[in-house]
Amino acid sequence: MVFCNRTSGSGGVNDFLQSVEKRAYQMAHFATGNPEEALDVVQDAMMAFVRKYADKPEEERRPLFFTILQNRIRDWHRRQNVRNRWNAWWVGKFRTDDEDADPVQDLADPRGLTPEKALTDSATGNALHGAIRRLPLRQQQAFLLRSWEELSVAETARAMGCSEGSVKTHHSRAVQALREMLKDEWP
Amino acid sequence: MSEEQQDREFIDAVRRDLDRTAEGLDAGIQSRLTQARYAALEPKSTSRAWFSGWSWKPATALAATACLALALSFTLNHAPVSEKGTGLEDMEVLTANDQLELYEDLEFYAWLAEEESAESYEKG
Structure with a gap:
């Protein structure tokens, strides 16, 4: 396979993407709850990064890549929400047996989070993963970008498309929520 | 701590x-x-980008517009228009008494015209 010359050398794009791909996948997996969707999101982000920012200096690559990744994750959530609204409309349109039922309540969580899945996560020692998945998307993004990827507040704000104040609020709430959810499993 | x-x-x-x-x-x-x-x-x-990129968006938009136009034309051109047309024609025929008689005696007038043309041919 022939790659463009960006891949060679220590500062090559290939090396950079290799250094972030596993964490990017893990973030996308937390957000989507589905391995296939997560792989699609990461591949889209890689392609967009190579297309637009491959020539950027090494120090700018990481925040740019995670900005693209978070945009792709937000797009995925928007599409899922639209799909869910259509499904709710169809279900409501053809439902005749129980007129009072709320069709939205019957729909699956866009992140694939079910009570059974949350229980399995907990039982297999992945209580932390289950707790991160249960965070609202904005808190989840703020927590993973700040605490795991160690982006600055300004870089995180750019990646999330919000103010620095919002990043601090989302991050603080995420930490409190995680500590509360994990108080029995974690010290 | x-x-x-x-x-x-x-x-x-x-x-x-x-x-x-x-x-x-x-x-x-x-x-x-x-x-x-x-x-x-x-x-x-760019196979993946080709499928998911901008190149498909105009075609998708065109197809969606065509579907919408088809659905609208189907809804708007439903039966009432032709029924309306038939009703107007009926009203015109019913209100014009002399014309109605003309339609009823149309065969007679056709025969009369044939007879007249035959007579003029024999005389001529």
Whole structure:
């Protein structure tokens, strides 16, 4: 396979993407709850990064890549929400047996989070993963970008498309929520 | 220990756990990630972008507009228009008494015209 010359050398794009791909996948997996969707999101982000920012200096690559990744994750959530609204409309349109039922309540969580899945996560020692998945998307993004990827507040704000104040609020709430959810499993 | 210090220790522990998980991804996922990276770096391989990129958007928009136009024309051109037309024609015929008589005696007038033309031919 022939790659463009960006891949060679220590500062090559290939090396950079290799250094972030596993964490990017893990973030996308937390957000989507589905391995296939997560792989699609990461591949889209890689392609967009190579297309637009491959020539950027090494120090700018990481925040740019995670900005693209978070945009792709937000797009995925928007599409899922639209799909869910259509499904709710169809279900409501053809439902005749129980007129009072709320069709939205019957729909699956866009992140694939079910009570059974949350229980399995907990039982297999992945209580932390289950707790991160249960965070609202904005808190989840703020927590993973700040605490795991160690982006600055300004870089995180750019990646999330919000103010620095919002990043601090989302991050603080995420930490409190995680500590509360994990108080029995974690010290 | 202060609240801030507890948060910091908690975050460090979470980071270590997440690092361990990311490094321990199963071989199948790692292989798929490598393929995705190669696909992104291939110079002219834009097959995925071709399917998901802008090139499909005008065609999709055109198809959606055509479907909408078809649905609207089907809804608007439903039966009432032809019924309306028939009703107007009926009204015109019913209100014009002399014309109605003309239609009823049309065969007689046709015969009369034939007779007259035959007579003029014999005389001429």
